[in-house]
Amino acid sequence: MSLPKLYLETTIPSYLTARASRDLRIAADQEATLEWWDERRADFDLFISDTVVREVSKGNPEMAAARIAILRGVRVLPDTPLANQLTKRLLASRIIPEVAADDAAHVALAAAHGMDFLLTWNCTHINNRAIERRIERACADFGVECPVICTPTELMKL
Numbered sequence: 001m002s003l004p005k006l007y008l009e010t011t012i013p014s015y016l017t018a019r020a021s022r023d024l025r026i027a028a029d030q031e032a033t034l035e036w037w038d039e040r041r042a043d044f045d046l047f048i049s050d051t052v053v054r055e056v057s058k059g060n061p062e063m064a065a066a067r068i069a070i071l072r073g074v075r076v077l078p079d080t081p082l083a084n085q086l087t088k089r090l091l092a093s094r095i096i097p098e099v100a101a102d103d104a105a106h107v108a109l110a111a112a113h114g115m116d117f118l119l120t121w122n123c124t125h126i127n128n129r130a131i132e133r134r135i136e137r138a139c140a141d142f143g144v145e146c147p148v149i150c151t152p153t154e155l156m157k158l
Contacts, residue, residue, distance in 0.1 A: 003044050016033055018030060046074045087101070087105045107126060114145070
């Protein structure tokens with residue numbers, strides 16, 4: 001039996017490798033991410049994209065290297081015309097704002113490649129209940145199913 005397919009959005013490797021936050025909520029999210037990574041990641045077939053690789057490569061070189069290292073061995077999904085069109089739709093319809101074009105690409109790539117889950121801590125433009133139905137409708141309009149968008153904490157409850 002094949003494992004569920006899971007797309008790791010950029011916040012996941014960022015939380016896995018970041019210094020412990022002084023903000024208690026963020027620290028708890030970091031801890032939950034580490035717990036999911038250690039205890040549950042083997043339950044899924046993991047994927048990322050070139051967008052994730054580009055984003056984790058930014059910033060402090062030492063931290064970027066740690067983020068890249070943790071993703072070693074995770075398969076990279078290729079861009080597709082369908083994913084590019086869906087990204088454009090998410091942006092043009094203002095479901096996701098233009099300033100968050102990479103966030104639209106994460107959703108579109110995960111949907112276009114038939115991911116079962118999109119794992120993220122981005123609750124502004126991706127894991128946002130206020131726009132969730134609109135994202136799902138946009139995916140359906142393109143003939144693809146929107147993955148379950150969730151945080152590590154939410155996924156561990158499933």
